[in-house]
Amino acid sequence: MTVAVPAQAALDYFPCRYGRSRVLFRGPRRRLDESYIGFLGGTETYGRFIETPFPALIEHQIGFPCVNFGAVNAGLDLYLHDPAIIGLAEKAQTCVVQVMGAQNMSNRYYSVHPRRNDRFLRASDRLQQLYPEVDFTEFHFNRHMLGRLKQLSPERFNEVVLELRIAWVARMKHLLTLLRGRVLLLWFADRAPSDKPVSDTQGDPLFVDRAMLDALRPRIAGLVETPLSDPARRHGAPGMIYSDFEASAAAELMGPQAHEETAAHLLPMLRELLG
Template sequence: MGGRHVVFLGGSATHGGPLEEPFPALIEAELGEACVNFGIANASAEAFLLDPVVARACREALVTVVEVMGAANLSNRLYTVHPRRNDRFLRASGALRAIYPDVDFAEICFTRHLLMALHEADVERFDVVREELRIAWAARMRALLERVGPRVVLLWPRGEGEGPLGADPVLVTEAMVEALRPMVGAVVEVPAPGSDAGHRDVAAALADPIRACLAEEGLRASA
């Protein structure tokens, strides 16, 4: 990363799973700029906030693309997640135990299992959990965007789904994403990529916004 580069931060969509060429690799080939993929499966903003290598790479990057990640996999006032494997539930706080004294947390290992168990136990009490997660998400996303710098494209991969948690990214609403728009250069909304074709579509959608940021950065450098 000693030269020109574009950084990608995100969860499963950015990581790409088993694909040989997730969309950061496709964009590298398209734009001819080195692309550094820091995507982590099931990550939230929390995975990147305290990483000094990521912070430095973003500050030095031409552009940083940040995926809109879900609200379930981050620590908050009700429960704590693993600092790197953010989908792993570690422990419930005293506040959550007070709200849900009837729930046994000992056998719960993952955040999605936790949230489904809480919703099943009591729908009305789950509203408190949902609101807390959304507050925590907004704070962490703002902190992450402030940390990575001003040259940011926000990628919003929208999945399909029903049920108490809705579609991915979990518990994130359009209003929550729109509130971040003033902090970024562009917001790119795409269907969540689940295949090679999906990643090609994401790369195509991101190419022009990234080019626009590169052009703006070139103008600043030559001024």
């Protein structure tokens, strides 16, 4: 009998849980009985392959506890379906919420895993009627499924993207209401937000454009776009820590310099919010 052994990650993330949440966050585990800044977001906030991600850099520079509630491939569903983390985020002095893609959340066309939001679970009757030629049991990841749908019919695919955009704005408004507007929204990407609707299935955050961000402005303390330098935008940049097994995943992410520049952009606004 052959036993599969998971590959060992090159970087120790000291995974930990908070409250009754079942999600493993990046540690070391922080105390929550004092004032802190909460960071919610996806892979970049978690800091995959990054020894000191931007939440930790900010804590070092601002001298204020920062709790990393980021999760790899997180979408909005991870937070909206986890009252324990929402409660802890609400207690934070302020929160930084990374703009996450619109593909990793359940909607009228398909359902995703409640914690591993990038995992495709099932297609709704609506999606099966829209794409009767597709066997949806072949898909395990949302992006793979969406890429195939676009390839088959860009016209029908635009209907799916429209639903995702509408659902994303509504769900973001709900999240920001729960956090009582004490939020800095962070655009962490290798490009600026598009001024036109986006239907490309490459790049992150998927399908989010400037008009969608503008719809959230009344509910946030500020939007921080990070105009990263050319070296910082490089994917698979030097300084990342990963094993040979993780090399392909690391090649899709920006490196330590992107985190350093992001922290530098966030610091002035956080200092202002903290008084």
